[in-house]
Amino acid sequence: MSKVILPGETIGIIGGGQLGKMMALSAKAMGFRVVVLDPTEDCPCGQVADEQIVGDYDDLDKIKQLSEQSDVITYEFENIDAIGLEWLDENAYVPQGTELLRVTQDRIEEKRNIEAAGVQVAPYTVVTKVEDVRAGIEELGLPAVLKTARGGYDGKGQLVLRSIDDIDLSETLVSQGACVLEKWIQFEREISVIITRGTNGETSVFPVAENVHKDNILHQTIVPARISMKAEVKAIEAAKQIAAALGLVGTLAVEMFLAENDELYINELAPRPHNSGHYSIEACETSQFEQHIRAVCGWPLGSTNLLKPAVMVNILGEHQKPLLDKIGDLQDWKIHLYGKNQAKYKRKMGHVTLLRDTVEIALDEAERSGIWEGAAEMIGGQKR
Numbered sequence: 001m002s003k004v005i006l007p008g009e010t011i012g013i014i015g016g017g018q019l020g021k022m023m024a025l026s027a028k029a030m031g032f033r034v035v036v037l038d039p040t041e042d043c044p045c046g047q048v049a050d051e052q053i054v055g056d057y058d059d060l061d062k063i064k065q066l067s068e069q070s071d072v073i074t075y076e077f078e079n080i081d082a083i084g085l086e087w088l089d090e091n092a093y094v095p096q097g098t099e100l101l102r103v104t105q106d107r108i109e110e111k112r113n114i115e116a117a118g119v120q121v122a123p124y125t126v127v128t129k130v131e132d133v134r135a136g137i138e139e140l141g142l143p144a145v146l147k148t149a150r151g152g153y154d155g156k157g158q159l160v161l162r163s164i165d166d167i168d169l170s171e172t173l174v175s176q177g178a179c180v181l182e183k184w185i186q187f188e189r190e191i192s193v194i195i196t197r198g199t200n201g202e203t204s205v206f207p208v209a210e211n212v213h214k215d216n217i218l219h220q221t222i223v224p225a226r227i228s229m230k231a232e233v234k235a236i237e238a239a240k241q242i243a244a245a246l247g248l249v250g251t252l253a254v255e256m257f258l259a260e261n262d263e264l265y266i267n268e269l270a271p272r273p274h275n276s277g278h279y280s281i282e283a284c285e286t287s288q289f290e291q292h293i294r295a296v297c298g299w300p301l302g303s304t305n306l307l308k309p310a311v312m313v314n315i316l317g318e319h320q321k322p323l324l325d326k327i328g329d330l331q332d333w334k335i336h337l338y339g340k341n342q343a344k345y346k347r348k349m350g351h352v353t354l355l356r357d358t359v360e361i362a363l364d365e366a367e368r369s370g371i372w373e374g375a376a377e378m379i380g381g382q383k384r
Helices: 018-029 060-069 083-091 099-104 107-116 130-140 165-173 229-245 288-294 317-329 359-368
Strands: 012-014 033-039 051-054 072-075 123-129 144-148 158-160 180-184 187-197 204-205 209-216 217-223 250-258 265-268 309-317 335-336 348-355
Touching: 012 018, 012 060, 018 033, 018 288, 033 309, 033 317, 051 060, 060 083, 072 288, 099 107, 099 265, 107 180, 107 229, 107 265, 123 130, 130 144, 130 165, 130 180, 144 165, 144 309, 158 165, 165 180, 187 229, 204 229, 204 309, 217 359, 229 265, 309 317, 309 359, 317 335, 317 348, 348 359
Parallel strands: 012 033, 012 072, 033 051
Antiparallel strands: 123 180, 144 158, 144 180, 187 204, 187 209, 187 250, 209 217, 217 309, 250 265, 309 348, 335 348
């Protein structure tokens, strides 16, 4: 049963990273109180929430404490303990439910559900032992990508197999549990669609984003995506099909490969606000974070109209000092730093967004800043 959560009531957030922080900032602006559960004291979300419960995500006592203090509960990342989730679903108000989380926690389940929704994924096979990798390569060809079914992110838990000799390297991943072996897709663009669905079924879609990755970590998001109208329509329709089939409530990021002839393959799903939607904070009438809060609180969804072309660039640990050194010269850059206590190599520390008349102007300005040039190996002035 859906509810309308009113300003002054409390939103509980499981997970205290940057997504939780930006979610909390939107919630606070709308008049809500916020309590967050996270094992790290003074986590990014804890810095802006009304209260932080310090505890592990599988600590049922802490989960119960969160529920006692919250009128509605949401989450900022997928890998939440199943037992705790089941308890919350039965004893607290979690409008997103647990089924979508269950599906997206396992790549095998995720792919099967995407296909059941009538949307295409890259050809794949399930792997439970090293012998399955050899058989899968015979079926799919090389190169191919081996991914753990559970737990991987930002390229972790993945291995690109380029030759038969690489099969021996797969043992480390396969020993961790079931995997999927995917056919290598020769894509022209990586794109994503962020879709939000309210408790009453109202649905909104953010502009299609074009994503550029470096070392399997998102580097830039470019909006509007530089794709055809046909591809844009197909991407939005695919996201809507998946959201409807999975009974989405809240926010879902749908990552896709765009191949030649505007062929689309769904890569993966994230049932929460997403790094590729950060541009929406300044570039859209309603940000992905406000939209998510509206959805789980039973409010009407806001307009997602794009106000101006935008480029978002991630600030990793090695980029933070170059950014700070130049901050006095960065005219009209929207700078977001997440408040993490240590700048580590490849760790997401923040992002910047440039709103310009064209995305080409924004891309050129970001490149000319030099912040991301030569910083790839630097932390604290030392080469890694």
